[in-house]
Amino acid sequence: MIKKVSMHLSGMMFLFLGSLICGLGFLFSMTSNKSWFIEWEIGKLNSCCIVMSLILDHISLVFSSFVLLISSMVLFYSGGYMDNDKSFTRFMYLVLGFVLSMLLLIVSPNLISILLGWDGLGLVSYALVVYYQNEKSANSGMLTVLSNRVGDVAILLSIGLMIKLGGWNFLFNSFFMSDRDLLLFKSLIVLAAMTKSAQIPFSAWLPAAMAAPTPVSALVHSSTLVTAGVYLLIRFSPALEGSVVMPGLLIISCLTTFMAGLGANFEYDLKKIIALSTLSQLGIMMSILAIGAADLALFHLLSHALFKALLFMSAGSVIHNTKDYQDIRHMGGLINNMPLTSMNMTLSNLALCGMPFLAGFYSKDLIIEVVFMSSINVVSFILFVLSTGLTVCYTFRLIYYSLTGDNNVGSMSSVTDSSTLMTSPMIVLAAGAVIMGACLSWVLFPESYMICLSFFLKSVVLSVSLIGGLIGYMLNIMHVNYVLLSIKNFNTVSFMGSMWFLPYLSSHVTCKWSFKVSKNFESVLDKGWLEHFGGQGIYSTMTSGSLFVEISQNKVLKISLKMFVIWALIVLFLLD
Incomplete structure (x- = not known):
């Protein structure tokens, strides 16, 4: 127990000190308009x-901070959540490796050196x-790592x-990339960020990655793995601005939302x-x-990181106290026992909805207003408005089922806020979710x-949010009629609740097709022409060449040549 506590505490202090240093460096970089570039x-x-x-500029420093x-905070939180885990040391080393990979990705302005962090994230996330x-967990890990390999x-x-x-x-070089010369290159960068x-x-891999421990989920879905693609496009934004690949990315991202x-x-x-x-x-x-x-x-990447980590930590505390149940129908009324x-x-849920004067409000509201001011197509506009209402809808649904509503917690559950190792980092992130926006x-x-x-x-977002929250709460109060409907x-x-069948398409259909194609390739290439002309x-x-060389180096060949010469001379002598 002493080893566990000392390990997660020392790791927490080391990372927190690094966060303060990066934060001070960010403020100095912003005020002095300076950056540091190191190259070997x-x-x-x-x-x-x-x-x-x-590269150490204001973007890399603030994101690293x-x-x-x-x-x-996740390491400190893990001391309480993973307290009884037998492989706690291995878990801590994996989390630290995950953080190191993300930092390498953040500070790398080079497409080759960025692979250290990019592939490191994929490898450690699988572990x-x-x-x-x-x-x-094995199926989820395989789906995660294979989906990310497309981006690699x-x-x-x-x-x-x-x-x-x-x-x-x-x-x-981003300022010298034109669509005429490097359109395929830009498309590949966007594809990597999308994966x-x-x-x-x-x-499909994002919900499947929930098989990892909850502290890892808090880290992955707030500031590391899933944000790597967004960060890559932020760095490539000068090259992608005005490119023909951007309208396609706009439609795909709106559909994803x-x-x-x-x-x-x-x-x-x-x-x-x-x-x-998070998706x-x-x-x-x-x-x-x-x-x-x-x-x-x-801006939204940074503000979202704070309240999403807080939301996952709160969810982990609820799961930890309700006999490790993750079904929200087995919760309810937790506000009385876990205030x-x-x-x-x-x-964190209100910050996610964009409640005024919380962290999510400053970034999300500004994004929606800028989108409404821009010349986007009607489809993207409608999807944005509907997505805003759906966010409030599922948020209030989650609050009803888990915190208010009927108490459906099992009789053997010890529902309490007694673990300071889990509540202390939540308070720090809660302060950030309030003031950092x-x-x-x-x-x-x-x-x-x-x-x-x-x-x-100006009023459409507020109206849609209020309607979404009302629908989300009312439908679940009348949950009997909701179930019958x-x-x-x-x-x-089934179609809407299964992510439009993407998990099925990503696993069963893709696997059957890929197995069939790989079998044909194996029979024609690996066991066919490549075997004949290859190994x-x-x-x-x-073998035949070495046999010839071996024979040529033996005395048998020399004797045979001598006999051939002698017989040739005898024949010539007789002919004369």
């Missing part, structure tokens, strides 16, 4: 230098998803295409509801990136956006 040359390929680069802050060694291949292909620029530093941030059709909000209203797994809310917010970040406002995407956790959970808006936007909207557009429209409910062909050629 490793080797040369033709005229291109292979280098290891680090938030990652380290949330990671330190964390399969941490609980059972069949469900896209990054590797991008490295090959970027060689025509004479280097792989995308931070400096990492789980946009359609790669959305709508699909996640719709699916969360039919889900009963507490962690999957929060995972789908919805990632769609919002991607859509504002597609419009061209990378600074707003960074502190209920307060934090409600606070305003502080970030003051620092990141010293000159505020000029918003000019009609009364209708769901049974009558089973096919429609076996080379083996037979080298």
